[in-house]
Amino acid sequence: MSKHIIGLTLIDAPYSALNNAGTEASQATENIVAVKKLQKGRNTYPYVSGQAWRNWWRTTLEQEFDDWKSSPIEREKKIAFTAADPVTYADDDIFGYMRAQSEIQGKKKVNITVTRLSPLKCSPLISIEPQVPTNDFGVMARQEEGDPVPYEHQFYSCVLQGIFSLDLSAVGTFSDVNRTGYKNIAASYVQTIANAGGTQIGDTPVWELPKDTRVRRCQQTLEALPHLSGGAKLTSHLTDVTPKLIILSVLNGGNHPFMNLIVERDGAGELSIDALCEVIGDYKDRFCDAIYIGRRSGFMDELDDDLRGLADNTSLPCEVIYDSPNKVIAQLSQKLETHIGDSPWK
Numbered sequence: 563m564s565k566h567i568i569g570l571t572l573i574d575a576p577y578s579a580l581n582n583a584g585t586e587a588s589q590a591t592e593n594i595v596a597v598k599k600l601q602k603g604r605n606t607y608p609y610v611s612g613q614a615w616r617n618w619w620r621t622t623l624e625q626e627f628d629d630w631k632s633s634p635i636e637r638e639k640k641i642a643f644t645a646a647d648p649v650t651y652a653d654d655d656i657f658g659y660m661r662a663q664s665e666i667q668g669k670k671k672v673n674i675t676v677t678r679l680s681p682l683k684c685s686p687l688i689s690i691e692p693q694v695p696t697n698d699f700g701v702m703a704r705q706e707e708g709d710p711v712p713y714e715h716q717f718y719s720c721v722l723q724g725i726f727s728l729d730l731s732a733v734g735t736f737s738d739v740n741r742t743g744y745k746n747i748a749a750s751y752v753q754t755i756a757n758a759g760g761t762q763i764g765d766t767p768v769w770e771l772p773k774d775t776r777v778r779r780c781q782q783t784l785e786a787l788p789h790l791s792g793g794a795k796l797t798s799h800l801t802d803v804t805p806k807l808i809i810l811s812v813l814n815g816g817n818h819p820f821m822n823l824i825v826e827r828d829g830a831g832e833l834s835i836d837a838l839c840e841v842i843g844d845y846k847d848r849f850c851d852a853i854y855i856g857r858r859s860g861f862m863d864e865l866d867d868d869l870r871g872l873a874d875n876t877s878l879p880c881e882v883i884y885d886s887p888n889k890v891i892a893q894l895s896q897k898l899e900t901h902i903g904d905s906p907w908k
């Protein structure tokens with residue numbers, strides 16, 4: 563069974579328009595820019611798409627780590643694809659790819675389309691409580707002459723919740739299995755892996771990069787979170803999108819038991835300590851490490867006593883480590899080497 567880093571994160575967005583949906587057909591004003599939002603019954607919840615969050619993550623990795631290489635984008639007619647080269651580009655390894663291609667084998671043209679499921683998976687970032695976006699009116703008028711051009715845009719004030727997981731056994735591991743998502747490489751690519759120090763796992767159609775490469779890529783993916791940046795409308799709604807509250811651990815299997823820890827009571831979102839304790843008890847045999855909880859001072863300060871109580875509670879079946887988000891991320895990153903190396907293919 564493969565090990566996964568699992569995480570729940572809260573991002574404070576007090577005056578933000580991080581992901582826009584373009585012009586809404588229902589709006590009377592033609593040039594109003596609407597934020598992305600969804601409906602649950604009669605309530606409205608702003609959100610940031612999973613694709614946008616992943617893009618912030620990818621861009622931050624490229625900016626923060628000198629040895630992180632983002633895969634170049636190539637275009638053919640109406641389709642676009644990356645290099646599908648996960649040895650050269652950590653970006654292809656962590657975020658996955660699909661590339662439709664063929665090669666000549668003898669006198670035949672053979673389809674060698676390759677796809678890779680992303681080891682890093684994440685949800686959209688969704689407001690933890692209902693929030694109706696505000697319409698803000700502005701004008702474009704920089705010169706004394708001419709009529710000003712009016713426009714409107716939406717923004718919101720909320721806390722956004724997202725979950726993510728990173729499959730530790732999949733990072734730096736590539737298979738040649740005739741199944742969508744598992745045919746990561748063509749036979750001709752094996753030599754590229756071997757040249758990078760990679761080896762075949764027994765008699766299986768699976769090859770993996772050296773352990774130090776796989777550990778470094780997992781660590782960098784996690785360590786990018788305290789430096790995350792991105793989003794729309796930053797010139798007038800600058801928002802820090804780093805985690806203000808984060809809960810992390812390493813779990814055997816691909817479930818995500820942290821998914822329902824944020825509950826809505828009387829229209830307000832809050833962290834359920836009872837739900838967290840229940841998850842720790844129910845999955846105690848699956849957790850492979852401590853439960854790491856990071857909270858930024860000034861954000862949800864009312865949780866401080868409860869979280870310190872969890873960290874001091876020696877009767878819990880799993881250790882709870884409570885500190886700032888940056889510090890708990892660094893602590894878990896330092897321990898990842900002990901969790902990487904066991905492949906489900908062995």
